[in-house]
Amino acid sequence: MKVLLGIGGADDSLDALHETVERAVETGDEVTVAVVENPDSDRSPDDLVGVARETLTEAGLEADVRQLSGDPGSSIVELAESEEFDQIVLGGGQRSPMGKIRLGDIAEFVLLNARVSVKLVR
């Protein structure tokens, strides 16, 4: 399966990176990582590209990492459609002080607008 993982640097997106890589090692999924700019995250896109490359390489996978510009949600959806990915994977939201899960803005946009299946990692 061709999987497109979108990461913007929030903690939940890094959890999604590790889970997706682990799973790809087991299943043989082809993973492409799309790094987007998340205004709610302190991590820079350049650092994220480095982290993603390193994680993929260490797991013995091909390091297909792209840095997308423009609106994060729509650039992920566009890439998924133009290159015919089977699935988009995203972080499954962060917890508020009292433990409620809140989806990020990027995840909400992708869920509503993607034509392919979307997986949220908890």
Place this chain on the structure above:
Amino acid sequence: MTDERAYPDSVAESFPRPPREFEDREGRTIDVRAWEGDHGPGDDAFEAVVEMYVEFDPADRAQGVPPVGEDRIREWLANLFEQDGYDVLAWHGDEVAGHATLVPDNDSTYELAIFVHQEYQGAGIGTRLIEALLGHGQERGAEYVWLTVERWNRPAVALYEKVGFETAAAESFEMEMAIRLN
């Protein structure tokens, strides 16, 4: 995200302070009390709260809380109570009918959540419980309170509006509401 939240300009009314005793619409005597001092596993109130959440109808969960299963519930509550916020319980005898909490976000802002066990819903307990929690927070000097609610949860939104919450942000799946206590 939090810095974009719009709080009302004006301070809310003065809410009644706990304790409050009243008869609910089913004729049950309900006692709403602040839950103060240390509380942890083993004490009666803590165990009664755990019991309420263990029996809580999964259909009434919101945004992943309360979690399902006793171990996770204990872990979640331990984490909540560690944060030094304010808690109010609605008691029916020695059974907990509802729990409302203010969890600190920083020095002046708190996140609110309220849970009423399904056997006690629709009996006017939620209104008394949330008023008592806001009164308790007000008394202790809490300034700003916010919450998130799924926008399709009409009864919850109606309750929050009734006590004075205003919509602070509504462009997500969850709606944010806020109130100013002091």
